[in-house]
Amino acid sequence: MGKIIKIVSNRYTVYSEGQSYDAIAMGKLRLQDRPVVGDEVEFELIEEQYCIQKILKRRNQLYRPAISNVDQAMIVMSAVEPDFSNILVDRLIFLISYNDIEPVIVITKMDLIDETNEINQYIEDYKKSGYKVICTGFGDDLTELKETLKDKVTVLAGQSGVGKSSLLNRLDKRFSLQTQEISKALGRGKHTTRHTELYQVAGGWLADTPGFSSLDFSRIDSKLLIEKLKDFRVDDSCRFNDCQHINEPDCAVKRGVEDGTVSSLRYKNYLDVVPLCNQRKEWEL
Ligand SMILES: Nc1nc2c(ncn2[C@@H]2O[C@H](COP(=O)(O)OP(=O)(O)OP(=O)(O)O)[C@@H](O)[C@H]2O)c(=O)[nH]1
Ligand SMILES: [Mg+2]
Ligand SMILES: [Zn+2]
Secondary structure, three states, X not given: OEEEEEEEOOEEEEEEOOEEEEEEXXXXXHHHOOOOOOOXXXXXXXXXXXXXXXXXXXXXXXXXXXXXXXXXXXXEEEOOOOOOOHHHHHHHHHHHHHOOOEEEEEEEOHHHOOXXXXXXXXXXXXXXXXOEEEEOOOOXXXXXXXHHHOOOEEXXXXXXXXXXXXXXXXXXXXXXXXXXXOOXXXXXXXXXXXXXXXXXXXXXXXXXXXXXXXEOOXXXXXXXXXXXXXXXXXXXXXXXXXXXXXOOOOOHHHHHHHHOOOOHHHHHHHHHHHHHOOOOOOEEO
């Protein structure tokens, strides 16, 4: 038994009891269900080659970045360079929560803005909606981040250039993961990290991942999505027990938006994502 901690093309690194093994996946396995980082696997030595024989049932799974069996996903978003996007934060919250993974918002590059920046209002909004937000910048102390990582398996999710690899390098001085300045011309990162890998950090496991440039809502059923969102879940307060909080009369969420107990910004982001659910077309960042 072991855990896949790294995949580069068809070379797998399996971690088991303090040791890492270089392994391949049996052909039948790759056809059934491609192994992903985070998978718990059975593997054995066959003719001097470690072979992954079986993937155990996944506790949960995220598709972009591809990873399984995580406790939480950190949505890494920079305050600037690339610009902060509440739409992207919410869309990631939707995808992550849908897959039964706890989202945590991490805002990087806080050293590049001042207290009056409007980002601080977004931060308040997410906190009020019940999400954990960790702000960090060069020179900041990482205690809160470390406490959040302890004893957990965490994946970093965010577009290219937001500072995912930089976070790992700052968390543990032994790392020297490649990082790269964002492109002045494009205003975004250049996909410096090319593969997903789990590292032992701060008493837990943390996965660095490649940045993505589109998101896929094709697997999302919007009715199920509501059940997974802590601030939009249907309870007795909506008239209909299958209320989607869109056009239904006597809806508690819409009432909440009117009286300020539900964030209007987050509600708008929810309404905008509903038409994308179950659709083949990806959302390009
Ligand atoms: N000022 C400042 N710069 C940062 C911070 N975090 C990262 N950077 C810079 O942002 C740039 C991109 O950082 P990376 O760590 O390579 O970003 P990434 O998210 O790993 O990008 P990909 O691997 O392409 O997905 C680098 O030049 C970093 O030095 C921060 O908190 N403050
Ligand atoms: Mg990186
Ligand atoms: Zn409702």
